[in-house]
Amino acid sequence: MHDHHHHSHGHDHDHHGSELSPLEARVRALESILVEKGYVEPAALDAIIDTYETKIGPRNGARVVARAWRDPAYAQRLREDATAAIGEFGFSGRQGEHMVAVFNDRDTHHMVVCTLCSCYPWPVLGLPPVWYKSAPYRSRVVIDPRSVLAEFGVPLPAEKNIRVWDSTAEIRYLVIPERPAGTEGMSEAQLAELVTRDSMIGTGLPRSPEEGT
Amino acid sequence: MNGAQDMGGQMGFGPVVPEANEPPFHAEWEKRVLAVTLACGAMGHWSIDASRHARETLHPLDYLGSGYYEIWIKGLEKLLKNEGFVSDDELRAGRALAAPRTPNRVLHAAEVAAALARGSPTERPATQPARFALGDRVRTANEHPAGHTRVPRYARGRIGRIEQVHGAHVFPGTSAHGMGEQPQWLYTVAFDGRELWGHAADPGLTVSIDAWESTLAPVA
Numbered sequence: 001m002h003d004h005h006h007h008s009h010g011h012d013h014d015h016h017g018s019e020l021s022p023l024e025a026r027v028r029a030l031e032s033i034l035v036e037k038g039y040v041e042p043a044a045l046d047a048i049i050d051t052y053e054t055k056i057g058p059r060n061g062a063r064v065v066a067r068a069w070r071d072p073a074y075a076q077r078l079r080e081d082a083t084a085a086i087g088e089f090g091f092s093g094r095q096g097e098h099m100v101a102v103f104n105d106r107d108t109h110h111m112v113v114c115t116l117c118s119c120y121p122w123p124v125l126g127l128p129p130v131w132y133k134s135a136p137y138r139s140r141v142v143i144d145p146r147s148v149l150a151e152f153g154v155p156l157p158a159e160k161n162i163r164v165w166d167s168t169a170e171i172r173y174l175v176i177p178e179r180p181a182g183t184e185g186m187s188e189a190q191l192a193e194l195v196t197r198d199s200m201i202g203t204g205l206p207r208s209p210e211e212g213t
Numbered sequence: 214m215n216g217a218q219d220m221g222g223q224m225g226f227g228p229v230v231p232e233a234n235e236p237p238f239h240a241e242w243e244k245r246v247l248a249v250t251l252a253c254g255a256m257g258h259w260s261i262d263a264s265r266h267a268r269e270t271l272h273p274l275d276y277l278g279s280g281y282y283e284i285w286i287k288g289l290e291k292l293l294k295n296e297g298f299v300s301d302d303e304l305r306a307g308r309a310l311a312a313p314r315t316p317n318r319v320l321h322a323a324e325v326a327a328a329l330a331r332g333s334p335t336e337r338p339a340t341q342p343a344r345f346a347l348g349d350r351v352r353t354a355n356e357h358p359a360g361h362t363r364v365p366r367y368a369r370g371r372i373g374r375i376e377q378v379h380g381a382h383v384f385p386g387t388s389a390h391g392m393g394e395q396p397q398w399l400y401t402v403a404f405d406g407r408e409l410w411g412h413a414a415d416p417g418l419t420v421s422i423d424a425w426e427s428t429l430a431p432v433a
Contacts, residue, residue, distance in 0.1 A: 049247065098335070115365050151231075166368075
């Protein structure tokens, strides 16, 4: 390991300005002012970061998908009121206040985007990946989704329809991918291991049992 | 506004580049930007629509040349300056130079989990019946407001059909500008790919947007 002891990552920020990039310095300056003026509480900032680093992520959504695969009554509730059905797991709130689940089937493959910013269902998927927020994805998935899928290595039959959901309001969409073949008898926990983040955005497919985890 | 944020259908940005095993953050400062943005939003002086508008009013070169959290901090600085919470001098100095403005609220650590789990629902009681029903054909307004709008350019003046009815929701066109929530019925409107992109469009493509009632007109 290189010697990084002079880079403090705690709150004892005692850096010389020259060590920081202009952007790091800008963020540091703003945070200092906000704390100094009493607008934000440092412990609250840490709690927010901890939430999205360790508590909320795509494993949440994978549990929702796995249950929908195994439990037709749950899948029906998800179709009728996804916010409530997702809430059964305790997943709720910011950027998932109004959820809609869209189900892939033999004829249609669903994909989700926010062309105007980067709206994304945080409670079930966590924070969006960089590519989801990037200009290439936001610009192209609405006009040429098959080329985007090709870049993700997703083989989609030419006859399969593509349905793209542009998240232009506060409705957040979760794709429920098709259950892979050969998964009969698998438990909910085993099924959840097959559900990838990208399969719930529409830029991927679930793993097969052979691929495993 | 017709800003750089309205990317749907633009060309030339190159391939999508996924990152294997991507971490939630790529640098310490990104975490701080996320946290201060949410904490400052919790002060209760602007809406999420105003936040989006602050970001999309960055100069297009700045918007396109900035990463996601860089756009966020630039937008946040704008909001804080507009509302009198910080000044340019303070941002330059990196410390407080004037007495604080008292915010409506300060988010405390003990409240974070509950605040995030609650979020900010935008559905409101409807004061009148929905104008459109499932399956109705509608045309989106071909309007180009200078202020905030959530109708992307690629879907303006296009004919689609109502696919979902979501209840009455806060209207961003007013909420972004301090003109109140003025809730309207919100719909998912689905368009055939050819209606949006012409004859070269993927024949199997359907694209939807979520659109507020005032941006839609009936089609016989």
